[in-house]
Amino acid sequence: MSQPAEIDIISVSKKYGPTTAVDAISLKIPAGAYCCLLGPSGCGKSSTLRMIAGHESISQGDIRLGGKVVTDFPPAKRGTAMMFQSYALFPHMDLIDNVAFSLKMKGVEKGERRARALDMLKLMQMEPYASRRPAQLSGGQQQRVALARALITDPEALLLDEPLSALDPFLKIRMRAELKRLQKNLGITFVHVTHSQDEAMALADLIVVMNDGRIEQAAHPREVFERPATAFVARFMGDHNVVSGRVTGHRDGLVTFEVPGGPELAAVGRPMEAGRAVDVAIRTDRVRIGAPEQEGFGFTGIVSNIEYQGASVKISAAGAGIEDFTVIADDTAFFARPIVIGEAIPLSWAARDALVLGRLDS
Incomplete structure (x- = not known):
């Protein structure tokens, strides 16, 4: 051989x-x-x-x-x-x-x-x-x-x-x-x-x-x-949401950034100059339905689609400056408090579950 x-x-x-x-x-x-x-x-x-x-x-x-x-x-x-x-x-x-x-x-x-x-x-x-x-x-x-x-x-x-x-x-x-x-x-x-x-x-x-x-x-x-390297990898692998914005600052190992027409958020990353365009990946399975806890971030989204997938439910939502956002919810938790298309729901996640991505043009 x-x-x-x-x-x-x-x-x-x-x-x-x-x-x-x-x-x-x-x-x-x-x-x-x-x-x-x-x-x-x-x-x-x-x-x-x-x-x-x-x-x-x-x-x-x-x-x-x-x-x-x-x-x-x-x-x-x-x-x-x-x-x-x-x-x-x-x-x-x-x-x-x-x-x-x-x-x-x-x-x-x-x-x-x-x-x-x-x-x-x-x-x-x-x-x-x-x-x-x-x-x-x-x-x-x-x-x-x-x-x-x-x-x-x-x-x-x-x-x-x-x-x-x-x-x-x-x-x-x-x-x-x-x-x-x-x-x-x-x-x-x-x-x-x-x-x-x-x-x-x-x-x-x-x-x-x-x-x-x-x-x-x-x-x-x-x-x-x-740890997807770029926005394309994060989207193609399907396990991360990608949110784009402009850097506003850096504190405690987190890059803060503002979504155009939307909220100010933060993600794990090295210091970057203010005003720079940035892509951030947020794990779909780490997003929770509910208001942010202490040190958490989020926004209010309008539910656009719901797909039952057996052990989980895939929820698609959109909010101010964020057009396409996915949540993977546990099926038991979802059916204990069902959601309907068109409903406004608070979505949140811990800053450690958001990651600054590289850009091919940077």
Whole structure:
């Protein structure tokens, strides 16, 4: 089995004519890490993955794999394997021949390649289906075969392009656990493209949030969740409200700021000059319905939407200078004192649950 490889992306850009899909990104993915490239459609994550694989040329910059510059190497010489979103299995071949195909292309003798393919199918718990063709399998089973085919080349890094997107919600959760188990057992570097925040949080030990061809934040999932680096990350991860205003001062480790047409609030942050524009993230699950307690902050909001989510209720509200604000309330507390759309409610939080965010232009 190959040793896992560190992947080093050095000032890499990808341009399609006048359009910049990936804009001078730099990133180190540690050997043996499970890295998820996360972001909305068109943010550059799939282009980045394809450049690592060698399926897309690099307009500028370099990619190192295990300390070796692979920028100009063809895919087969890089030590990576790629699993495509469509799985791309050959419909006329049985599973053994599908999995063994890359070995056949390398001239490996038939008996050896079929034996190795059967070992890979065992690893994926697909041995009983070895003589079947892809059309006779479920989506989850096809995915396992595609994984076996990618891994038979003994790669230093496995690259996965939205591998769970075609599966139903129940199967997605099962396959997430399978991917995590597989990566831990094999110990190789996984780089996984997804637009699902839940998927990235469940799988990764390194989340790379991308937007408009750039990296907004690359960190452990807990860091991304608890300390989003920018307003985009806070909004995209969906667990923070973002409130914008102008700095009015600083006291006791808190930045005070004024929301245009709204209240003066405070958040944890380093001293900043008065009058500077600032974005502040406030955890949705730390907001309470009720007047601020001592050292707390808040405003009165008009409820615009209510969504029951089982263990919790998502309440959307708007107030002076604050257009879109979310509260995640415990279902028991909500139904003990129900709220209706159009109602004015006091919302509050502790200053420590508000965080000054960075800005890409600052």
